[in-house]
Amino acid sequence: xxxxxxxxxxxxxxxxxxxxxxxxxxxxxxxxxxxxxxxxxxxxxxxxxxxxxxxxxxxxxxxxxxxxxxxxxx
Numbered sequence: 341x342x343x344x345x346x347x348x349x350x351x352x353x354x355x356x357x358x359x360x361x362x363x364x365x366x367x368x369x370x371x372x373x374x375x376x377x378x379x380x381x382x383x384x385x386x387x388x389x390x391x392x393x394x395x396x397x398x399x400x401x402x403x404x405x406x407x408x409x410x411x412x413x414x
Contacts, residue, residue, distance in 0.1 A: 344372045350379060351403050359407065375407050 347362035349355040359375065366373045379400060 342369050342371045344374065347373060347375045349375060349377055349407070351377070359410070363411065373411065377404055377407070
């Protein structure tokens with residue numbers, strides 16, 4: 341049926357449920373999974389500082405590692 345499933349996530353609680361369900365579906369079908377992590381960029385006119393941008397990248401990296409660990413466990 342499905343050979344490849346794309347799972348988008350933004351790190352929200354609702355998206356976490358979608359990731360869990362998507363991984364379960366992929367496992368039951370033996371499908372390949374691609375996870376894409378999306379984030380709303382901070383508008384430039386709000387004056388995003390380089391520290392703020394760095395902090396966002398650090399948080400995104402932590403979330404990415406969490407998803408990788410989840411995928412390995414399953």
